[in-house]
Amino acid sequence: MRTDERTAPARTGSTSRRVFLRHVLACVLGIVLLYPLLWMLSSSVKPDRLIFSDTGLWPSEFDFSHYVDGWVALDFPFGLYMVNSLIIVVLSIIGNVLSCGMAAFAFARLRFPGRRTFFAVMLGTLMLPAHVLLVPQYVIFSNLGWLNTYLPLVVPAFLASNAFFIFLMVQFMRALPKELDDAARIDGCGSYRTFLYVISPLCVPAFATTAIFTFIWTWNEFFSPLLYLTDPELYTVPLALRQFMNAEGLSSWGQIFAMSTLSLAPVVGFFIAGQKYLVDGIATTGIK
Secondary structure, X not given: OOHHHHHHHHHHHHHHHHHHHHXXXXXXXXXXXXXXXXXXXXXXXXXHHHOOOOOOOOOOOOOOHHHHHHHOOOOOOHHHHHHHHHHHHHHHHXXXXXXXXXXXXXXXXXXXXXXXXXXXXHHXXXXXXXXXXXXXXHHHHHXXXXXXXXXXXXXHHHHOOOHHHHHHHHHHHHOOOOHHHHHHHHOOOOHHHHHHHHHHXXXXXXXXXXXXXXXXXXXXXXXXXXXXXXXXXXXXXXXXXXXXXXXXXXXXXXXXXXXXXXXXXHHHHHHHHOHHHHHHXXXXXOOO
């Protein structure tokens, strides 16, 4: 028997042990990361007096009234705030996918003077702190009369203002064969039809990745709605959760944990639904 044949089972066993240890480590890290979420879910069904005294994940006493009381505890039903957030999220997703997709197509597939310079400037905006743009943006939106409306939160998404998404899509589109553009041009397609009928169907993973990140970031955004919205009827979910704070602190820990759990449900559901596309979009970005 040759030496490599005798050592093959040993190598296979060593590889299996390493894979097993990696899975165990991943499970342990997953439990550690999920513990705060599980603790919040457990606390949402505990009486207020047991939230911090009963530290176990399984409640010794259940109280589901926090969900009912928290839903109607504010000036408006909590469902209204979720609808407000959903409106902003849906419009932001549509805006980012369309505008960033077209901008990425121009950088990745078209040839025009100054393309490299514009792309470098666009990447440079990633290094600008958001707080630097805060005052100029507020002045512009104030002069336009957009304060206390959803326009400051939605319109920038339709102007390809997110350089991260543009860069993500550019890297994805550059991996597509150039022959697709030539074939579309031979068939009589211009730039718009090439983007719409040829490139866009192949960029579904990149578009889905953009949609998922936009959903998570926009749904959890607190500062921008706080800055531009003053009417409580227009508040989003993060602002609504802040309303549970009173002058003396939290009015009810159980209610805010219950509403926080409900507010996470759309994010988790959207992420699970688009997880396959998210992995494909990130894994294939930049691969030639």
